[in-house]
Amino acid sequence: MNTECEMTARKAILVCEDSLEGIFTSVYEGWTLENHGEKVQISVREPDYPDFFTRVCPVTSDTQKAEKVLRTIRDKLGQRTYEALCFTAVSCHPEKGTLVFRVLRQAISGRRFDRRIMDNMADPSVNLTAKLRIRVWHEIHRFYGFVRFREISGKVLLAKIRPENDILEMLAPHFSDRCPNENWMILDSGRQKVLLHPQGGVCSVYKDTGTLSQINASLCEKDLYEDLWKGFCRSITIQERKNPHLQQQLLPLKFRLNMHEFS
């Protein structure tokens, strides 16, 4: 914590890295501050124009602190709240840090833990959190279906996605279970990181540029099954029921970029 912050301030903006770790470390730090009368906000970006009564404190991610907060949430507030807050924290909403903090302040006061906090839909913070949970859950679930692997030289399956929310890591359990005996990689092209699964092993995330440029080069290779798949998607359509509007509603164009049946 930055001790040089102005102590007379009424409001503190904690600025942290855009990750679960960053946000939940900030929750940890912010808790004491707010107990001492400061109004806390958590931001993953430097604020543009902090006003006179606001101090800006950078927070360094601390795995232990973040895990402590996450454990408390899961144990004391239950799986549902835990999931809602984690999904909110990886969402692309600019206020997500503060939102997580506000919901937690409401759910925990002193020694009282409200396990049903997510029922309080009439509260604006809870309501928005619930909405973000669904939105992120929905994106994860969509990518379960929309990820397209391309086989590279008969050895590796490669996919590229561009999710709105930071969900790459959250795809790991599903795809590891689905294809345990394959080498596969999923690239988040927006955030420039890749989830890598070795045959029979566990997933890890890479951000180094060497791996990334290699992957991008490989993605240009051709996979023969793509033509069969395209042909199938064409012939399974009932022409008499053609409905591009509905198709687009269910499968928005932004997802189609990396789906071979639309290329």
Added chain:
Amino acid sequence: MIVQESMSLMQKLEILSDAAKYDVACTSSGTERKGDGTGIGNSIQAGICHSFAGDGRCISLLKVLYTNECVYDCKYCINRASNDVVRTSFTPEEISRLTIEFYRRNYIEGLFLSSGVKGSPDATMEEMIRAVELLRTKYRFQGYIHMKAIPGASPELIERAGFLADRMSINLELPTAEGLRRLAPNKTRKTILKPMKQIQVRHMENKQELVLYRHAPRFVPAGQSTQMIIGATGESDYQIVSAAEAMYQQYSLKRVFYSAFVAVNQDNTLPVLPQGPPLLREHRLYQADWLLRFYGFQASELLSDAHPNFNLLLDPKCDWAVSHLENFPVEINTADYRTLLRVPGIGEKSASRILGARRYHSLDFEDLKKIGVVLKRALYFITCRGKMMYPIRLEEDYIVRNLLDPSVRMPVPASEVTYRQLSLFEDLALAGQKGGMGV
């Protein structure tokens, strides 16, 4: 019959998926199975859509016929024996390989295998089973498999298929025995219902076995479904919905699918449909089906001999509500779950949210909007703290007129779009959970 012997895999796939497209069910839902690490695949309870076809239908499974060489002559079917179309068959190796390669690339959740009747029902069923056996044993495939039972196939084969597939289905085809006799002369109610009963009974026995031995092999774990063609014969909606209700009650079906008749053949026994397939009617039937399965409605509440067809302009729940105004208005802050579910504009999600939220404080219309209640429809049927949203006459004609009138606009807050999106997502999520087709 023109049977093409040497044909590329691409040509076969095009012909045999084209021939399978009228089968409605493409859901991969109903089984939750983790991979065991030895092979490939898993299965998610809610099912997964991998793509959407040009007609807006979800693509979840590799949906193909094993063969379109068919000795039967169902009037409505493109593959009937009397039609002059190119015929071909897969081999078990081709089907299993194609499934695995599509699956690895995350195109699909699994296989939907149907077939024309090549030679005899038993011979066809044997070949289909061989394909699926290859998948399960050679490739150790643990993804989803939906298999059609061929009417007339022997009980032994049905039994074998049931231990390989997640879901089985036998198409009821037409809502009445008379319709079946006229349009599907080679099939009878008996050859359709007998395997259906067998699967139901075996499924129940298997449940008992699973209680005793947790690792016993599972028989059709995702249950069975069926499908009816809508609009090929003269049945009323009441007959159709009653047939569906009987299917749910007497055969414990997971899903009944409705398929708007598409006129692919010229035949004097078939209607000509210049406006295309009766899609709106099909939609209303799905909505009614939803009410039967999840909202505690009965067919006889929704329709009667005097009122045998759904109002195409009003969804079945609104239609029911306006003709049962004696049950309304309902007080949001005290009504129980079942009562809330019967209010137009309140779904399962919003009903349980109302129960959750009103523990914090009593709710008003603003809260309901946040919860996702469709006030535009609900406002005629509810009160909050004893008051209706607007002074409204509880009269059938008046309400119907307002429900229909597109110019009736709600005062909308700026964030309305987000709410709409939210409820759209939920509908989708629900549809997934409940088995694919949304209503």
